[in-house]
Amino acid sequence: MKDPLDHHMDKESFRRHGHAVIDWIADFLDDRVDGLPVMSEVEPGEIRSLLPDSPPEQGERFEDMLADIDRIVVPGLTNWQNPNWHGYFPANISGPAILGDLLSSGMGVQGMLWSTSPACTEIETHVLDWMAELLDLPKCFRSVPGPGCGVIQDTASSSSFVTLLTARERATDWKSNQHGLAGVDERLVAYTSNQAHSSIAKAAKMAGIGEANLRTIEVDESFAMRPSSLRKAIESDIAEGMIPCYVCATVGTTSSVAIDPVAEIARVTKEHGVWLHVDAAFAGSAAVCPEHRGMHDGLEDADSYTFNPHKWLFTNFDCNCTWVRDREPLIRSLTVMPEYLKNAATDSGSVIDYRDWQVPLGRRFRALKLWFVLRHYGAEGLRSLIRHHVALAQLFEELVEAHPMLEISVPRALSLVCFHHVDGDDATKRMLEGCNRTGRMFMSHTRLGERYVARMSIGQSRVDRHHVESAWKIIDEQARNA
Amino acid sequence: MKDPLDHHMDKESFRRHGHAVIDWIADFLDDRVDGLPVMSEVEPGEIRSLLPDSPPEQGERFEDMLADIDRIVVPGLTNWQNPNWHGYFPANISGPAILGDLLSSGMGVQGMLWSTSPACTEIETHVLDWMAELLDLPKCFRSVPGPGCGVIQDTASSSSFVTLLTARERATDWKSNQHGLAGVDERLVAYTSNQAHSSIAKAAKMAGIGEANLRTIEVDESFAMRPSSLRKAIESDIAEGMIPCYVCATVGTTSSVAIDPVAEIARVTKEHGVWLHVDAAFAGSAAVCPEHRGMHDGLEDADSYTFNPHKWLFTNFDCNCTWVRDREPLIRSLTVMPEYLKNAATDSGSVIDYRDWQVPLGRRFRALKLWFVLRHYGAEGLRSLIRHHVALAQLFEELVEAHPMLEISVPRALSLVCFHHVDGDDATKRMLEGCNRTGRMFMSHTRLGERYVARMSIGQSRVDRHHVESAWKIIDEQARNA
Numbered sequence A, B: 001m002k003d004p005l006d007h008h009m010d011k012e013s014f015r016r017h018g019h020a021v022i023d024w025i026a027d028f029l030d031d032r033v034d035g036l037p038v039m040s041e042v043e044p045g046e047i048r049s050l051l052p053d054s055p056p057e058q059g060e061r062f063e064d065m066l067a068d069i070d071r072i073v074v075p076g077l078t079n080w081q082n083p084n085w086h087g088y089f090p091a092n093i094s095g096p097a098i099l100g101d102l103l104s105s106g107m108g109v110q111g112m113l114w115s116t117s118p119a120c121t122e123i124e125t126h127v128l129d130w131m132a133e134l135l136d137l138p139k140c141f142r143s144v145p146g147p148g149c150g151v152i153q154d155t156a157s158s159s160s161f162v163t164l165l166t167a168r169e170r171a172t173d174w175k176s177n178q179h180g181l182a183g184v185d186e187r188l189v190a191y192t193s194n195q196a197h198s199s200i201a202k203a204a205k206m207a208g209i210g211e212a213n214l215r216t217i218e219v220d221e222s223f224a225m226r227p228s229s230l231r232k233a234i235e236s237d238i239a240e241g242m243i244p245c246y247v248c249a250t251v252g253t254t255s256s257v258a259i260d261p262v263a264e265i266a267r268v269t270k271e272h273g274v275w276l277h278v279d280a281a282f283a284g285s286a287a288v289c290p291e292h293r294g295m296h297d298g299l300e301d302a303d304s305y306t307f308n309p310h311k312w313l314f315t316n317f318d319c320n321c322t323w324v325r326d327r328e329p330l331i332r333s334l335t336v337m338p339e340y341l342k343n344a345a346t347d348s349g350s351v352i353d354y355r356d357w358q359v360p361l362g363r364r365f366r367a368l369k370l371w372f373v374l375r376h377y378g379a380e381g382l383r384s385l386i387r388h389h390v391a392l393a394q395l396f397e398e399l400v401e402a403h404p405m406l407e408i409s410v411p412r413a414l415s416l417v418c419f420h421h422v423d424g425d426d427a428t429k430r431m432l433e434g435c436n437r438t439g440r441m442f443m444s445h446t447r448l449g450e451r452y453v454a455r456m457s458i459g460q461s462r463v464d465r466h467h468v469e470s471a472w473k474i475i476d477e478q479a480r481n482a
Helices: A011-035 A062-076 A095-107 A117-136 A155-170 A200-204 A227-239 A263-273 A283-288 A290-296 A325-335 A345-349 A366-399 A425-437 A465-481 B010-034 B062-076 B095-107 B118-134 B156-171 B198-206 B227-239 B262-272 B285-289 B290-294 B326-335 B344-348 B367-401 B425-437 B467-480
Strands: A150-151 A188-193 A215-217 A243-250 A275-279 A304-307 A319-323 A407-415 A418-422 A444-449 A451-457 B147-152 B187-195 B212-217 B241-249 B275-279 B303-308 B321-323 B406-413 B416-419 B442-448 B451-457
Touching: A011 A062, A011 B010, A011 B095, A011 B147, A062 B095, A062 B118, A095 B062, A095 B095, A117 A150, A117 A319, A117 A366, A117 B062, A155 A188, A155 A200, A155 A275, A155 A304, A155 A319, A155 A325, A188 A227, A200 A215, A215 A227, A227 A243, A227 A263, A243 A283, A243 B062, A243 B321, A263 A275, A263 B198, A283 A290, A283 A304, A283 A366, A283 A451, A290 B227, A304 A444, A319 A325, A366 A407, A366 A418, A366 B062, A407 A465, A425 A444, A425 A451, A425 A465, B010 B062, B095 B367, B118 B147, B118 B321, B118 B367, B147 B156, B147 B290, B156 B198, B156 B241, B156 B275, B156 B303, B156 B326, B187 B198, B187 B227, B198 B212, B212 B227, B227 B241, B227 B262, B241 B262, B262 B275, B285 B290, B285 B303, B285 B367, B290 B425, B321 B326, B321 B367, B367 B406, B367 B416, B367 B467, B425 B442, B425 B451, B425 B467
Parallel strands: A188 A215, A188 A243, A243 A275, A275 A304, B187 B212, B187 B241, B241 B275, B275 B303
Antiparallel strands: A150 A319, A304 A319, A407 A418, A418 A451, A444 A451, B147 B321, B303 B321, B406 B416, B416 B451, B442 B451
């Protein structure tokens, strides 16, 4: 009988197959993905139909598995790494991030507690201080001297959720965790703009606050929250005996990268003792450049701040950075301490146990990929690439402005251009679908007010002038035929 | 001025550095990790003190970054991949899982919607059907013909949380998401055993139900939930006007791998229309072997089931598998549909959009690593390794039984042996700490009833008889000196 341990992949096989996978990725990203359709062209069920009904009884050869990547998987990819990707926001990856994450896989440690891998915790805390410096975030968010601190979450959705939970708990005198919300006499209320990401509504639902108790505050003509309307809503809710607990301001909305006026919003939240969370999921990365830091004015009065290096900062998903100005309320709201997790380091009170900062217990060594990205590019490289993307978006904006059948829907913000066809929504939609059907580019859409608009989101890692120009040729043709 | 795109790692550099990282991992796992201290020996702050205060302005050489892995990171690792790791539960990795995940990094796709990478969704659904077959789970959980289906979550904590949210919403006539819990007259109650994982209490807190409304049901002498006590608690709560909404049964508790009697518990939950979630986070993997499937008796009456291939099934963290017998209530509870995510495939109703099954919006192509694990090992390889671990635990149990100063605390379950020193808690603690201080092994502890016990958890990917024997020598010596 075969030794059980012989079922593992042996060292030399791992080395050989590992090199093959690295080479596969190098070829894919440099030579292949640009030529693949941006959106996958398969029909629902097509990929599944290529898979055997049952799992194999005997192990298979790695070569066959790798061949199936080309045969089965690649046709079913929508290629976010194709530089003709102009949809949603980018989900950028990079060489250093891939290799940092690979090292994390190879070490296979769990970072739930400081003691279960001190490097995992300490490098995370440190790199988030670095990142705060790089974005020039207010000093209150840095871990030294504290009590502020950063943490890596999976996504901005989770960041909004855990900060909302903390705000909920604080607003109920630290009792909702224990007794639930059914025991709270006054209704809790949260606030965000009507342009905020759907995850805020999802967080209000999950936290038991209820979507009906999330006020979606109206916006101005730039789609930014009106602080005066926020104030009115908060004061009216207080007058009716409700408890305002949480405001989420958005720096760079998903639809149009609108920037809520954080400083003015913070004046309202401070006055009423309401938690202010600032969600800069996409736009935050731009603050590596001094010329884009104005969007963060007022941030020193926020309770928490978040952005996603996994969007525009060349760090593989998942990598969300969240900072709080005071770690104590967050930890107090999320802590669990069963006997089997007790340890001397935690007891000493001198370490961070990140399990108490998030929904899951377990955690991967995600700081490695971020550390590698910051070191590989340096501040200089990151600024250079962000400026390159913004310049390409400026170029695109000028092309749209000069086109007889297209109009800018709202002034460009950073690297996103929202535009529409002069003949109205149906024409815009026909144009957009025509562009995407070519397979040679992809844009997504949104609605701004009542208007259906196309979103040209420029920022894929390897996008260059000729990609924007070739997209423009397609758009021009589709606009004329729409 | 340097071309912005030149800041990226070029293809040949990626290939070269990638090969170096693969070789580093091969050496680390095969030649180095066994000789490293199992628990890191650094003091708090030691790792941070090795890092520069500020992020670099210019990019650095990859060779220097990789050298810092050895200089800075490795001393700060607690080595879950050292085969002398007998703490907590294993967090196993494997060659095929590392390479599957590496491919996922290299493709860099987002699986939030079917349309944003059909292969990511379809392979996940399919592989979870495979896994259900491999564990011989009840057919109700398979996606074909449905309405059951599987999904990959990050951890069992998230699995418990999203199923509790669904139960909460169902028990409030689908109104708590909209109106929150403050509007619900009757108090919701959830149930689990007093041995359940801390994540259940955390879920009750996060969901706004409150820890005080989580009943921790008493256990029998094997530390398994007493169904008669569960029934009494539910009936008493109903009599007092409360609404029982959720029971979490544990198949393999964290402390001692106690198995709650699912079939008897299901009789109670069915009678009262309460959601039954079964958490087999660790133990579930053993069901690849027919001789261990008895623990799943009654599972056909559960509403949801979860286990973690990232513990004992050689699949890198994070990889939790969750199944529901009906996907509709889960999706209904977690769905969000802003304009910018609308697409034709979703509209057609013929595809799964996994964003509606989880807390975050974004998702990584995690199915690849699980697909590779199932194909590399085959059912045969997985069974062989699980049996190997259980046999080693049996061997260890016999050694403890024959030892004059040690006693088994509770009969061995699967690969976990709980034991204590005959001289009492202090002696057990001294023995445990003495063992761990050697750096040549690691066990963790728990309390069973009032007793402090050592947990010898055998199941690291590469553990073999000689590792158990060398641990035994250390334990024997420490027990005699305790």
